[in-house]
Amino acid sequence: MKFGTLYSYWGNEWSCDYFETAKKIAGLGFDIMEVGAGHLISMSDDELANLKALSKDLGLTLTSNIGPAKDKDVAAVDEATRNAGIQYLSDIMKAMDKLDSRTLVGVQYTYWPNDFTDMDKPAIWARGVESVKKLGKVAEQYNIEMCLEVVNRFETHIMNTVDEANQFCDEVDNKNVIILLDTFHMNIEEDNIPAAIRRAGSRLGELHVGEGNRKLPGEGSLPWAEIGKALRDINFNKGIVMEPFMLMGGQVGKDIKVWRDLSEGASVEEMNEKIAASLKFLRKNFLGEV
Numbered sequence: 255m256k257f258g259t260l261y262s263y264w265g266n267e268w269s270c271d272y273f274e275t276a277k278k279i280a281g282l283g284f285d286i287m288e289v290g291a292g293h294l295i296s297m298s299d300d301e302l303a304n305l306k307a308l309s310k311d312l313g314l315t316l317t318s319n320i321g322p323a324k325d326k327d328v329a330a331v332d333e334a335t336r337n338a339g340i341q342y343l344s345d346i347m348k349a350m351d352k353l354d355s356r357t358l359v360g361v362q363y364t365y366w367p368n369d370f371t372d373m374d375k376p377a378i379w380a381r382g383v384e385s386v387k388k389l390g391k392v393a394e395q396y397n398i399e400m401c402l403e404v405v406n407r408f409e410t411h412i413m414n415t416v417d418e419a420n421q422f423c424d425e426v427d428n429k430n431v432i433i434l435l436d437t438f439h440m441n442i443e444e445d446n447i448p449a450a451i452r453r454a455g456s457r458l459g460e461l462h463v464g465e466g467n468r469k470l471p472g473e474g475s476l477p478w479a480e481i482g483k484a485l486r487d488i489n490f491n492k493g494i495v496m497e498p499f500m501l502m503g504g505q506v507g508k509d510i511k512v513w514r515d516l517s518e519g520a521s522v523e524e525m526n527e528k529i530a531a532s533l534k535f536l537r538k539n540f541l542g543e544v
């Protein structure tokens with residue numbers, strides 16, 4: 255298993271200096287930096303090549319995370335919107351190839367967050383499957399795994415459980431289209447988190463980790479030792495990526511709905527200490543040392 259974090263831990267906007275952040279993340283002992291996939295298409299070929307080179311030097315793997323906006327919804331009723339979504343995600347995968355980022359995660363089967371104005375789930379689902387079939391071909395071409403993220407009921411009505419994700423992937427039927435599970439979302443929707451991980455099995459392409467309130471693993475009450483046991487049972491050897499959201503304000507605070515300071519006034523040094531302690535905690539639990 256490799257361990258990583260989303261780039262946005264230290265800020266409250268969906269942006270950062272990836273070069274500085276990569277050094278910080280590697281310095282804390284992580285193996286993976288998860289970047290905002292949407293940022294990649296506005297980076298020049300030189301920037302992508304430089305970030306690729308830096309990440310190789312640091313020993314960091316880069317994964318890419320996307321929740322497309324409504325005007326790029328691959329499951330939209332409107333064909334032009336669906337095509338715009340397919341084009342957008344294809345452009346992202348092209349940029350990921352230049353960066354040598356081989357894992358695309360997020361709500362790629364529709365848009366995020368959903369506003370629940372269209373409640374025809376079967377029709378949205380069917381259009382999503384058709385579009386993701388096309389995207390799967392692009393993913394194959396670039397040797398990328400698309401990991402469809404299962405999110406909770408407040409963010410989408412399309413895919414809330416691992417069983418729905420397995421069904422969706424069965425219908426897409428492409429080995430490059432697999433699943434991302436996230437402990438924060440599973441805590442809301444699944445009966446049993448370790449059992450859900452076992453049901454994803456070899457289709458689990460990445461795991462997002464965070465407590466039920468999106469604080470760092472180890473700061474809450476999710477069953478981390480049992481989650482680690484389930485991961486070892488399925489021989490999981492891919493990315494475990496933290497998505498901690500503790501700071502108020504900005505677009506992140508608004509999108510994630512952080513209405514109080516979950517960091518409890520932590521300084522940058524204390525933020526670094528907290529995430530390093532969480533990484534140590536996760537390695538211990540997931541690698542079976544407890």
Ligand SMILES: [Mn+2]
Nearest residue numbers: 403436462497
């Ligand atoms: Mn997530």
